[in-house]
Amino acid sequence: MRRPPLRTLGRLAGRQPLGAAGAGIVVVLVLTAVFAPELAPHGAKDAAFSPYLPPSAAFPLGTDHLGRDMLSRVIWGARLSLWVGLVSVLVGVTLGGLWGVVTAYVGGVADSASQRVVDTLMALPPIILALSLMAALGQSVNNVIIALAVLLTPTAARTLRSLVLSIRESPYIEAARAVGCPHWRVIALHVLPNTLATYIVLVTVNISYAIVVEASLSFLGLGAPPDEPSWGAMLTAGTQALEPAPWMFLFPGLAISLTVFGLNLLGDAIRDLTDPRLRGGLG
Amino acid sequence: MTGRYVARRLLLFAPTLLSASILIFVLLRLVPGDIAEILVYQTGSESSAVQEKQIRQLRAELGLDRPVVVQYVAWLGAAFRADFGQSYSQKRPVIEILKERVPRSLELALLTILIAMLWAVPLGVVSAVRQNTWIDYVVRVLSISGLSLPIFFTGVLILYLLVRLFGWLPPLEFVSFTVSPWENLKQLIWPALAQAYYISAPITRLTRSQLLEVIRQDYVRTARAKGLGERAIVYRHALSNSLLPVVTFVGWWGGRLLGGIVIVEIIFSVPGMGSALASAVSQRDYPAVQAMVFVMALVFLTLNLLVDLLYAWLDPRIKYA
Numbered sequence: 001m002r003r004p005p006l007r008t009l010g011r012l013a014g015r016q017p018l019g020a021a022g023a024g025i026v027v028v029l030v031l032t033a034v035f036a037p038e039l040a041p042h043g044a045k046d047a048a049f050s051p052y053l054p055p056s057a058a059f060p061l062g063t064d065h066l067g068r069d070m071l072s073r074v075i076w077g078a079r080l081s082l083w084v085g086l087v088s089v090l091v092g093v094t095l096g097g098l099w100g101v102v103t104a105y106v107g108g109v110a111d112s113a114s115q116r117v118v119d120t121l122m123a124l125p126p127i128i129l130a131l132s133l134m135a136a137l138g139q140s141v142n143n144v145i146i147a148l149a150v151l152l153t154p155t156a157a158r159t160l161r162s163l164v165l166s167i168r169e170s171p172y173i174e175a176a177r178a179v180g181c182p183h184w185r186v187i188a189l190h191v192l193p194n195t196l197a198t199y200i201v202l203v204t205v206n207i208s209y210a211i212v213v214e215a216s217l218s219f220l221g222l223g224a225p226p227d228e229p230s231w232g233a234m235l236t237a238g239t240q241a242l243e244p245a246p247w248m249f250l251f252p253g254l255a256i257s258l259t260v261f262g263l264n265l266l267g268d269a270i271r272d273l274t275d276p277r278l279r280g281g282l283g
Numbered sequence: 284m285t286g287r288y289v290a291r292r293l294l295l296f297a298p299t300l301l302s303a304s305i306l307i308f309v310l311l312r313l314v315p316g317d318i319a320e321i322l323v324y325q326t327g328s329e330s331s332a333v334q335e336k337q338i339r340q341l342r343a344e345l346g347l348d349r350p351v352v353v354q355y356v357a358w359l360g361a362a363f364r365a366d367f368g369q370s371y372s373q374k375r376p377v378i379e380i381l382k383e384r385v386p387r388s389l390e391l392a393l394l395t396i397l398i399a400m401l402w403a404v405p406l407g408v409v410s411a412v413r414q415n416t417w418i419d420y421v422v423r424v425l426s427i428s429g430l431s432l433p434i435f436f437t438g439v440l441i442l443y444l445l446v447r448l449f450g451w452l453p454p455l456e457f458v459s460f461t462v463s464p465w466e467n468l469k470q471l472i473w474p475a476l477a478q479a480y481y482i483s484a485p486i487t488r489l490t491r492s493q494l495l496e497v498i499r500q501d502y503v504r505t506a507r508a509k510g511l512g513e514r515a516i517v518y519r520h521a522l523s524n525s526l527l528p529v530v531t532f533v534g535w536w537g538g539r540l541l542g543g544i545v546i547v548e549i550i551f552s553v554p555g556m557g558s559a560l561a562s563a564v565s566q567r568d569y570p571a572v573q574a575m576v577f578v579m580a581l582v583f584l585t586l587n588l589l590v591d592l593l594y595a596w597l598d599p600r601i602k603y604a
Contacts, residue, residue, distance in 0.1 A: 221565070
């Protein structure tokens with residue numbers, strides 16, 4: 001008998017209270033991003049007010065150095081950050097994952113050659129690689145997504161490769177081959193489903209990572225163009241106005257932290273749930 | 284650990300470093316606007332025929348008019364002799380900048396790792412031993428929040444509080460450890476703390492999950508069955524077996540610190556390699572950027588190599604193809 005989905009959710013939330021809290025934060029965030037036009041009192045780029053107004057009833061989060069409403073910018077920022085995080089991770093992890101799965105399964109020269117490419121991309125500290133890519137590509141939201149996807153590809157390829165190396169040796173793969181399954185069928189029906197849990201964990205964990213790297217790039221002045229409502233860029237502008245307007249760095253910083261916090265809690269819970277070894281208590 | 288694996292791993296080191304250096308070289312030359320244009324247009328006037336000529340002259344002087352392959356081979360040949368050329372913006376040999384900046388960043392990185400290990404590992408142990416109690420939840424929330432607070436946010440927050448509460452300002456002159464250890468530590472402790480808070484989160488989480496896994500192993504049950512005290516079980520049997528991945532992780536993460544150091548050094552005005560790199564990137568100082576990223580890749584790859592060898596040596600269960 002199937003349990004009603006709501007009760008299953010409730011049971012999961014009881015077992016993973018932190019994960020449930022994370023899911024709650026993520027849901028609020030997604031709603032904020034989706035309904036940004038309805039929620040934000042002003043446009044993200046409307047420089048129509050006095051600069052450096054402290055938080056008040058009219059401007060709950062104050063205004064910035066150009067007289068833009070911070071609340072509106074933080075709300076629009078949710079849309080930008082989630083969009084950049086989600087798209088870059090889906091592209092990077094999916095492409096990198098497939099690359100890792102296929103080359104690991106095929107093995108031999110294809111595997112070693114692809115691992116050398118991964119080595120090269122991973123030879124640079126991630127922020128440094130992203131920084132160089134952004135310097136070469138030029139500043140735009142799409143280029144940030146490309147740079148982040150390039151950054152995530154080798155990690156996903158390596159993680160799924162090592163997983164597939166062990167899956168490949170499993171008896172059920174041997175059995176599938178023995179009954180005459182062609183290779184594509186073995187990959188699609190026997191290998192890929194077994195990498196799904198790792199794939200989901202990679203995606204959830206890396207969305208927050210991508211959001212942080214995006215903000216880091218903006219912080220270094222190499223991310224999205226400065227007038228885009230990127231939390232990282234807002235934080236940089238706030239850093240330059242620490243004394244007169246601390247709210248300018250505080251609220252975007254809190255927004256990034258809360259987002260990453262929620263995503264991390266959720267990712268953690270998903271990892272715990274998909275790893276049967278971690279179920280149950282001590283001894 | 285088979286000798287073949289070690290040999291392979293060692294053999295791969297040089298080609299990877301080489302391909303990484305090519306990657307940086309090509310990326311840097313894709314950047315729109317080169318140093319010659321910037322230097323000439325610095326005067327702010329409109330472009331003119333005279334300026335065009337100046338740009339061409341400067342490019343010839345700096346060797347920027349040659350094909351990229353020729354430039355790369357020339358760079359590589361010189362790099363073998365530890366000659367990374369002249370910095371455009373600082374007007375002195377890049378190797379001098381490296382000698383001055385690298386030790387500072389290295390010190391900051393070591394201090395960061397030391398601080399992080401000192402509080403992260405004990406927290407992870409407590410969290411695992413008391414799994415699913417309030418103390419476990421507090422530690423987990425603390426460490427996840429550490430991961431969630433980006434380094435530039437905690438850094439700026441610490442700076443803001445220091446400025447507001449203590450009237451502290453980042454010192455203008457860097458005092459090296461050999462001159463005055465106390466002054467030196469006073470400068471580096473805040474950036475190290477900011478960064479340590481960030482990296483201690485994954486260390487705590489890893490210690491916790493490793494210990495949880497080890498604690499369910501048969502030999503731990505055996506230890507318990509023969510009547511060992513809980514303390515001896517955790518510290519002598521479980522912890523020593525779960526710290527291996529933690530140590531290798533720290534080695535691996537040490538490389539990633541190099542990226543975070545760029546941001547921390549900028550916030551706290553530490554004149555290290557990271558802040559030098561950031562300013563070199565914005566000034567399109569090719570020789571300096573190329574050399575610094577190369578050194579970072581070298582350190583990063585060396586750390587990864589050591590971690591891999593350590594791992595293979597310590598854990599014979601791992602099979603390498």
